Amino acid sequence: MRRIIIPLIFGLAGAAILISLGTWQVRRLAWKEAVLADIEARISAAPVAIPAVPDPEADRYLPVAVRGTYGEGRIRVLSSRQLYGAGYRIIAPFETGGRLILIDRGFVQERDAIPAAPQGEVTLRGNLHWPSETDKYTPDPNLEADIWFARDVPAMAAHLGTDPVLMVLRGGAGEGAKITPLPIDTSGIPNNHMQYAFTWFSLAFIWLVMTGYFIWRIRNPLKGT
Structure with missing residues (x-):
């Protein structure tokens, strides 16, 4: 048992760190989806007059x-x-x-x-x-x-x-067919948190599998070693 304590602690600590990173990305995913939903709502709202002094942050979109x-x-x-x-x-x-x-x-x-x-x-x-x-x-x-x-x-x-x-x-007012309006949307805003979360959870799984295999090798050494 003494021989496996340190590898076990190391393996569990590493997996815990990787799982925590994956969990953080899941929380970031929920936050980003809320941000994108808010932007979409702002983009598609009823049009108003341009403010006298537009603010690049408050009036974006x-x-x-x-x-x-x-x-x-x-x-x-x-x-x-x-x-x-x-x-x-x-x-x-x-x-x-x-x-x-x-x-x-x-x-x-x-x-x-x-x-x-x-x-x-x-x-x-x-x-x-x-x-x-x-x-x-x-x-x-x-x-x-x-x-x-x-x-x-x-x-x-x-x-x-x-x-x-x-x-x-958002649309062409009298524009010809050879010019295509490119309205603002959220497609250009990156949202890769699901992929990041999957990566971290996958690494945690691999880490645990490798830890288990290492401990098994300690307890079952090859003959002659």
Whole structure:
């Protein structure tokens, strides 16, 4: 018995740690699902007017409706879509209620020409967003080639002379067939806690099996050893 006490304690302690990590991931899964449900509810709520001073945190995903006209200029942000390949998100200025904001019109495939923005007054519906797509490795925009590599709201606003407010369209108001709105949803928010929990519980099971085998070998040594 003395020979198996230390391996037994070591095995049970290791399994307990692994199980606790799996249990923590299960709790994180419940938390993340609640967060995603709250975001979905916010995204799909009835649209309101854009606040006078939108807050990038409190008003993220806020559904809004605006009426106005598209302005001059636009930005191409390098992007891609599954099954479609490379292309661009088209960001355009939009005048509404005496202010200029940014509109994410949607996705255009790389080989297609960018459709002109609808003329005249239009009503748009979408969600406010301040995407976190830049880090220290994000290249600066290639203005000569007219390519941006991320939706950097303050930088895009400065370039087009608008307020730092981005509205992502939920549908195309007068948009042509060759531009596809990419409305905000939760599909891009990672939720891998179930896989993590399964990994930790699997490791705990393997740890216990290996501990049991090690103890069995101690109690049943090979002949001649």
